[in-house]
Amino acid sequence: MGISKEDLYKMKDETLGKRPGNWIRVGYSTCGIAAGADEVFRILEEEAKTRKLDVKIQKCGCLGLCSAEPLVEVNVEGVPHVFYGKVTKDAAHKIMDEHVCQKRLVENHIYEI
Amino acid sequence: MKRILIQDTTGNLKKEKRDLHISFSTQIRDRGLTDQVQVVMASDLGVYDRGLAVKVLPEGVIYGGVELKHIPDIIEKTIVKGEKVEELVVERKNKQMRIVLRHCGVVDPESFEDYVAHDGYQGLAKALEMGPEKVIEEMKKSGLRGRGGAGFPTWLKWNLTRGVKGDEKFIICNGDEGDPGAYMDRSVLEGDPHSVIEGMMIGAIAVGATRGFFYIRAEYPLAVERVQKAIDQCYAKGILGKNIFATGFSFDIEIRLGAGAFVCGEETALIASIEGLRGYPRPRPPFPSVKGLWGKPTVINNVETLANVAYILLHGGESFGRVGTEGSKGTKVFALTGKVRNSGLVEVPMGITLREIVFDIGGGVLDNRQIKAIQTGGPSGGVIPEQFFDAPVGYEELQKLGSIMGSGGMIVMDENDCMVDISKFYLGFCVDESCGKCAPCRVGGTQMLHILNQISEGKGQIEDLKKLSEIAHAMQKASLCGLGQTAPNPVLSTLKYFEKEYLAHVLDKKCPSGKCASLVTYLITKESCTGCGMCARVCPANAITGNRQEKYTIDPDKCISCGQCYEVCKFGAVLRQ
Ligand SMILES: Cc1cc2nc3c(=O)[nH]c(=O)nc-3n(C[C@H](O)[C@H](O)[C@H](O)COP(=O)(O)O)c2cc1C
Ligand code: SF4
Numbered sequence: 001m002g003i004s005k006e007d008l009y010k011m012k013d014e015t016l017g018k019r020p021g022n023w024i025r026v027g028y029s030t031c032g033i034a035a036g037a038d039e040v041f042r043i044l045e046e047e048a049k050t051r052k053l054d055v056k057i058q059k060c061g062c063l064g065l066c067s068a069e070p071l072v073e074v075n076v077e078g079v080p081h082v083f084y085g086k087v088t089k090d091a092a093h094k095i096m097d098e099h100v101c102q103k104r105l106v107e108n109h110i111y112e113i
Numbered sequence: 114m115k116r117i118l119i120q121d122t123t124g125n126l127k128k129e130k131r132d133l134h135i136s137f138s139t140q141i142r143d144r145g146l147t148d149q150v151q152v153v154m155a156s157d158l159g160v161y162d163r164g165l166a167v168k169v170l171p172e173g174v175i176y177g178g179v180e181l182k183h184i185p186d187i188i189e190k191t192i193v194k195g196e197k198v199e200e201l202v203v204e205r206k207n208k209q210m211r212i213v214l215r216h217c218g219v220v221d222p223e224s225f226e227d228y229v230a231h232d233g234y235q236g237l238a239k240a241l242e243m244g245p246e247k248v249i250e251e252m253k254k255s256g257l258r259g260r261g262g263a264g265f266p267t268w269l270k271w272n273l274t275r276g277v278k279g280d281e282k283f284i285i286c287n288g289d290e291g292d293p294g295a296y297m298d299r300s301v302l303e304g305d306p307h308s309v310i311e312g313m314m315i316g317a318i319a320v321g322a323t324r325g326f327f328y329i330r331a332e333y334p335l336a337v338e339r340v341q342k343a344i345d346q347c348y349a350k351g352i353l354g355k356n357i358f359a360t361g362f363s364f365d366i367e368i369r370l371g372a373g374a375f376v377c378g379e380e381t382a383l384i385a386s387i388e389g390l391r392g393y394p395r396p397r398p399p400f401p402s403v404k405g406l407w408g409k410p411t412v413i414n415n416v417e418t419l420a421n422v423a424y425i426l427l428h429g430g431e432s433f434g435r436v437g438t439e440g441s442k443g444t445k446v447f448a449l450t451g452k453v454r455n456s457g458l459v460e461v462p463m464g465i466t467l468r469e470i471v472f473d474i475g476g477g478v479l480d481n482r483q484i485k486a487i488q489t490g491g492p493s494g495g496v497i498p499e500q501f502f503d504a505p506v507g508y509e510e511l512q513k514l515g516s517i518m519g520s521g522g523m524i525v526m527d528e529n530d531c532m533v534d535i536s537k538f539y540l541g542f543c544v545d546e547s548c549g550k551c552a553p554c555r556v557g558g559t560q561m562l563h564i565l566n567q568i569s570e571g572k573g574q575i576e577d578l579k580k581l582s583e584i585a586h587a588m589q590k591a592s593l594c595g596l597g598q599t600a601p602n603p604v605l606s607t608l609k610y611f612e613k614e615y616l617a618h619v620l621d622k623k624c625p626s627g628k629c630a631s632l633v634t635y636l637i638t639k640e641s642c643t644g645c646g647m648c649a650r651v652c653p654a655n656a657i658t659g660n661r662q663e664k665y666t667i668d669p670d671k672c673i674s675c676g677q678c679y680e681v682c683k684f685g686a687v688l689r690q
Contacts, residue, residue, distance in 0.1 A: 003350050003351055003352070003358075004358060004359060005235075005238040005358055008229060008233075008234055008235060008238060011226060011229045011230075012229050012230050012232070014226075015226045015227065015229060015230035016230050019230075025218070025219075027218060028222075029299075029300055029303040029304055029335065030296075030299060030300075030303060030333075030335050030336075031296075031300075031457075033335070058221055059221055059222070059223065060217075060218050060219060060220065060221055060222070060304070061216070061217040061218050061219075061220070061222050061300065061303055061304015061305055062217055062218060062300045062303065062304050062458065063214075063217065063218030064214060064217070064218070064300070064457045064458035064459060064460070065455065065457045066456060066457035066458065067454075067455055067456045067457055068156070068157070068455075068457075071218075073218075080116060080170040080171050085156055085157070086156070103114070104151055105116055105118075105151060105153045106153075107153055107154050108154050108155075108156060109156060110118060110153065110154075110155035110156055110157075110158075111155075111156055111157045112118065112155060112157065112158045112159055112168060
């Protein structure tokens with residue numbers, strides 16, 4: 001027997017309830033991957049793990065800003081919510097180091113679109 | 114803590130931007146505010162051609178045309194007192210509107226739970242409660258028309274199929290997307306596969322279908338992978354299969370891969386392809402709604418069309434119908450590419466002007482060159498010159514201008530794009546992709562392309578222009594399927610708006626944009642040449658020789674007129690004639 005409509009509502013509430021406060025989303029469609037999103041994703045996950053940071057790294061589809069891929073959206077308490085575009089490996093490290101840890105925005109990658 | 118973001122909105126104020134950064138930092142330090150303010154260089158704040166722009170966070174206020182003299186004011190008013198410096202404020206209107214892409218870049222496309230958390234499958238639950246008639250009624254209120262190109266009202270298509278008797282009915286999602294430059298459907302399938310599945314299921318309820326097929330081209334492996342994963346999740350949760358939501362409704366979905374032939378996006382060829390036959394179109398009627406897949410009544414809808422459906426059910430047809438123009442409702446996703454600063458996908462309400470799309474959303478033309486035209490509708494569409502950029506976007510509106518909405522490719526062209534070359538490109542595409550079944554398309558297309566080639570090589574005659582439009586009209590009238598019927602459109606529309614360029618090729622044997630290789634020659638002037646040798650390094654034909662003392666020269670016999678030396682020379686020493 002499959003789920004019912006009520007289960008659907010329950011699942012919605014549960015998922016919303018479990019939503020992490022601090023998260024980073026990486027655009028992970030063909031355009032993002034072609035521009036290097038998998039490398040960026042790997043670095044972010046690794047950094048989060050080794051530094052034991054309270055931030056969840058997630059994958060998402062393409063926001064449409066294909067010329068700025070890899071695109072990373074960062075939502076961490078204490079820092080304004082921003083998008084970083086054309087994220088290089090170096091920038092990925094900086095996002096974790098400066099944005100997440102030091103609560104400072106990273107230079108030269110902000111796309112406020 | 115406050116943040117000051119600085120952006121150069123023109124692309125050529127690098128030094129001024131740095132100076133502004135330094136002055137801001139110094140003055141903030143002098144006022145002892147260093148711990149409370151961070152000054153950052155930003156790449157894009159979404160405003161264009163306003164000199165240097167500054168955005169202050171968390172307030173979010175944006176200032177344009179900022180100069181050094183404004184700094185004390187901005188610090189005093191905005192940073193210290195939290196007030197605006199009114200005379201500098203730039204209003205940034207968000208002209209995009211997200212319905213189709215509502216989840217793209219937001220949900221995790223591989224997570225069922227995340228989709229459900231964004232109201233996923235509630236449209237389906239609602240449709241099951243409403244029943245087929247009410248669903249179709251809701252779709253009618255919405256005014257949604259097919260996004261695959263033809264713009265046929267979706268409710269009507271569903272209603273026709275519903276009215277046909279059959280022991281079994283099918284629904285197909287057309288994810289073939291063969292237009293060069295278009296990738297909206299790929300992005301939706303990759304970024305939000307569940308919403309397309311949900312849309313398909315609602316369509317199935319409306320027409321009474323029990324099986325659905327996703328027809329996706331094999332060049333989209335990630336889309337295929339994500340849709341398959343989503344289907345598997347649905348089976349695991351009982352959203353697909355038998356007795357869905359305990360209502361007695363049963364539905365199965367399979368994926369079929371297309372081999373990447375453009376003609377297989379045409380609905381009858383697509384059906385043949387799924388049946389395992391060669392992808393040949395057949396005459397209509399009978400329409401697929403009467404006799405489709407394996408002879409059974411079948412609905413075919415485009416990916417983007419289906420991605421709208423769950424939204425309509427959830428938010429009501431009326432609210433959807435309030436967006437757009439009289440004849441074109443809702444939004445449209447365009448793949449904005451070509452000579453535009455921000456290429457990518459944009460979703461805009463119907464009725465927005467082309468100018469708003471290119472300049473306000475796309476950020477204007479690359480390198481601040483002169484814009485010439487916009488191409489919409491890919492190989493079935495046409496070009497729209499700049500003087501019509503204030504026309505609203507809609508099915509009929511674009512058709513009146515000699516183009517079509519098409520599936521959503523939108524290519525921005527500047528002064529360096531040659532219209533003869535453009536029409537050669539699109540027609541060449543259709544000639545390659547023609548299935549060859551009917552003569553008007555097979556022979557007509559080839560002949561037109563031959564004439565265009567002659568023109569671009571400087572061998573065209575004035576009669577050729579008349580011949581082009583004669584063959585074009587014959588193809589439009591006599592071709593069997595949409596491919597041949599629309600293939601001449603790019604040629605006709607460039608002829609209509611840019612006849613001058615054709616005449617320059619034919620009469621003066623010149624290509625005004627310098628694109629047609631046979632009609633341009635490149636030459637280095639010794640006076641301006643500094644002997645840097647950049648040109649010799651980029652020339653793929655090794656046609657350039659010389660050294661710092663004697664300067665460089667191009668060997669005309671070896672030169673292939675690619676123009677790379679022209680692009681790379683910083684001193685204007687390479688001339689194009
Ligand atoms: C040559 C040719 C190629 C086509 N390619 C596509 C395509 O890639 N995707 C698509 O959805 N429709 C394509 N169409 C249109 C389909 O035949 C059909 O009209 C459409 O899938 C119907 O869906 P809609 O009513 O939701 O727009 C093509 C038509 C022609 C003539
Ligand atoms: S119009 Fe072209 S693609 Fe269509 S059936 Fe005829 S030959 Fe084939």
